[in-house]
Amino acid sequence: MLGIRKPLQIKSTLGADMRVNGQCVFQGSLQIDGVVAGQVLAEGGPGSVLVIGAGGRVEGAVCADHVSVAGTIIGPVQARERLELLATARIEGDVRYKMLEMQPGAVVAGQLQPQVAPPPAAPVEPVALAPAPVAEPVEPTEPTLEPDRL
Numbered sequence: 001m002l003g004i005r006k007p008l009q010i011k012s013t014l015g016a017d018m019r020v021n022g023q024c025v026f027q028g029s030l031q032i033d034g035v036v037a038g039q040v041l042a043e044g045g046p047g048s049v050l051v052i053g054a055g056g057r058v059e060g061a062v063c064a065d066h067v068s069v070a071g072t073i074i075g076p077v078q079a080r081e082r083l084e085l086l087a088t089a090r091i092e093g094d095v096r097y098k099m100l101e102m103q104p105g106a107v108v109a110g111q112l113q114p115q116v117a118p119p120p121a122a123p124v125e126p127v128a129l130a131p132a133p134v135a136e137p138v139e140p141t142e143p144t145l146e147p148d149r150l
Contacts, residue, residue, distance in 0.1 A: 016055050023060075032056040032071070039075075040064075046081075054088050061093075069106075076110075 011028045014020065018034035025041050029049035032040070035057045042048030042064035050064035056071035067079040069089040076093040077083065083097035087105035094110040102108075 010049070010051060014056075016053075026050075032058060036060065052089075054086075067097075080115075 009029065010031045012026055012030045014024075014030070014032045014034045014036065016033040020034070020036045020038065022038045023041065024030075024036050024038060025043055027042070027044040027048070029051070030040070030042075031051040031053060033053040033056050037059045039060040040050060040058050040062045042050060046065055048064040049066045050062065050068070052058060052062075052067075052069045052071040052073060054070040057074075058072070059074045061075045061077075062073055063078040063080070065079070065081045066084075067077060067082070068084040068086070069077075069091065070086040071088070072090040072092075074092045077091060077095045077097075079095075079097040079100075082099045083095065083101070085091070085100070085102040085106035085108070087103040089103075089106040091107070092109045094113060095108055096113045096115050098115050100112070100114070
């Protein structure tokens, strides 16, 4: 993990010799050191953590609050809060995140799309408009031709 933080407590692990075919849904935290051929989705309350180890591979969409990648993801990634890409990370797909940390050597073959919340709109105060002046009607006149222009 990048930066100085308390170590993560991983509750579930998909071992290096394991392969899952199909959608993988988890709560809390999950570390993938094997292969998942399908989506990996966090459900439940906030604070979900997904760690893709150096030998881990996901072939499908990934969505969690905090995503840390040292392995490979083939598919779109959505990190609702934080995305960490370690030097060995490889992602082939569009990436959406709120905060991104990327080490030199990490590769993303897709669009990086920061999810920035728009600033709150300033309250609009009503503006009193002065009444527009009323114009007097103008009588149409006949055009005159100048002799040198004929």
